[in-house]
Amino acid sequence: MTGHYGPMTSEPDKDEEPGVPSRAEETDNEGQLRPRRSRVRRRVLLTAGGVLGAGLLVGGAYGVNFAVVYRNRRQSNVGDLEFANTVHIPRLLEGSSDGAGRLFELKARAGTTELLPGKQTPTWGVNGTFLGPTLRARRGEKVRVAYDNRLPEATTLHWHGMHLPATMDGGPHQMVEPGAVWKPYWTIEQPASTLWYHPHPHEETADHVTRGIAGMFILDDEKETEERTGLPRDYGVDDVPLIVQDRKFNDDGTMELRGATTMESFAGVGGVGVLGDTILVNGTYDPHLKVTSTLVRLRLMNASNARVYNFGFTDNREFHLVAQENGLVERPVPLRRIQLAAAERAEIVVRFEPGQKALLRSFAPDLGNSFPTERMDGGEDTFDIIELRAAQKLSKSRPLPERLRDTPPAIEVPGDARVREFRMSGTQINGKDMEMTRVDAVAAARSVELWDVTASSDGMHTLHIHGLAFNVVTYKGKRPPAHLRGAKDTVHVPPDEKVRLAVAMPRHVNADFPYMFHCHVLKHEDRGMMGQFTVVRPGTEDQAPRTISAHH
Secondary structure: OEEEOOOOOOOOOOOOOOOOOOOOEEEOOOOOEEEOHHHHHHHHHHHOOHHHHHHHHHOHHHHHHHHHHHHHHOOEOOOOOOOOEEOOOOOEEOOEEOOOOEEEEEEEEEEEEEEEOOEEEEEEEEOOOOEOOEEEEEOOOEEEEEEEEOOOOOEOOEEEOOOOOHHHOOOOOOOEOOOOEEOOEEEOOOOOEEEEEEOOOOOOHHHHHHHOOOEEEEEEOOHHHHHHHOOOOOEOOOEEEEEEEEEOEOOOOOEOOOOOOHHHHOOOOOOOOOOOOEEEEOOEEOEEEEEEEOEEEEEEEEOOOOOOEEEEEOOOOOEEEEEEOOEEEEEEEEEOOEEEOOOOEEEEEEEOOOOOEEEEEEEOOOOOOOOOHHHHOOOOOEEEEEEEEEEEEEEOOOOOOOOOOOOOOOOOOOOOOOEEEEEEEOOEEOOEOOOOOEOOEEEEOOOEEEEEEEEOOOOOEEEEEOOOEEEEEEEOOEOOOHHHOOOEOEEEEOEOOEEEEEEEOOOOOEEEEEEEEEEOOHHHHHOOOEEEEEEEOOOOHHHOOOEOOOOO
16 A cells, blocks of 8 residues: 655745844744854864864774764754645544444554655555544543554554553553454543554554654544634644654665664764654655634644754744643743654644745754763754745634633642652663563552652653643743643653652552553663553552553
8 A cells, every 4th residue: 555645746936034043043932032052162162172082082983983973963954845745634533423432443554655755665554554644532522442453563552641541541561463453442531632642562662653653633622612712723724733753764765763873882872763854744745834814723743753843933933832732721822932852742823924934943952961962862953844835815813812721720739749759861760671560650549749850961851651641840940931831741851950740640540550651752762761650549559569460
């Protein structure tokens, strides 16, 4: 089976974009110009012989190789694209209803897809050859899935960000063999949000996601609540999914799955796996989006294995954040940049005038790493993502409301909340590799805990917790910036810094079946940077087993 993602018709009418910040200046998340001091310091190091010094430290030919690799590591596609292809909008699958709930029938299969012009790439997909349909359900509905695995390998399907019983979560304990059909079911018990689904097999997640198994899962509030917000919600028209992924292609069109391991010999530098030099949006290369309304809602989803994006427009226009991963923010947050680590999502609303063009770019992200890890982990990379082209006549959208939620999304933390500490270092959490039979933590159902998460200085890490939402209480020792104050399930943990989370535990209890917490840099997860916790009735934590079966 073959697929095609984007017609190769050229529209060479790209305009120069005014107002692009210089490399010496860039805007922060509130849109204020700030000097890029950390990068200036790193350039001074390089000019003074930083690369040569690193080469001498590791010695001989390895030092020369390091200098060459480091010099060539900075990646960009700026100026290379024509935005020739209309972005593919994943099919909306709302499922069928027979009185027992909304049923989604999904079939994972292998095929080939024309991702790059004139080249066929071996890919995997759900109900197609690459990626999967967008699923949609409403709060309060019962959901059923029939997941038919027609792939050549066992896999899973994890509902990232969904609040549901651990037995339905699709983690590494729920392998689906080739030819088998997995049938999870649950009730939607959370507010409107942008979630996603992807495989989660132990030690193989990066490969399966790279091949193409991923899709968006949109949750809606009750109809009256949706109407009251007034947000754009015509799927694919003024409410548009943008699944952003980087890929590295070989000359024959195949995708690089594992990445070169050369740099791992240099004290772990560059150990995040593949950082691709090609950007796909909904599986489309070189994309543009036709805008037909004065306001457009973009559901940004970082579905890359490791790369961090710092999204903003090249004309430095303001946009508004209206939702985090796990729900609407209280009030729209005006921004000019928003940085999303792997697996983070954000819903933004952008205003357009007739005939305007706007280029969405990922500016160099601030990973917080030192030399040379910042460059090796993609901290100096810049990519054009998609061009948005407004029609000469636009339909008028409803005004953006001043308030999106009746109540703040904050999780109330009791004075006696349990505090847990987690340190992410290398590919371990608290000095341990993932063990399928070990329970790392036991929590009381519906309790609120404080998780203090720190990361070592060896590279970037991103924490995701299954089955629940959390609030960021402090970020790097301070109150979090406005764009991190919503309901989240994934957060970037800066090197040598602490992130405190208020974690609201699920109501579902099961002492024998765990939820996962892990780094969402998928290579780190696959190599052991993951733990698991069970949720039990309050007061029974001490009696809960600390070991479980590796197979369920």
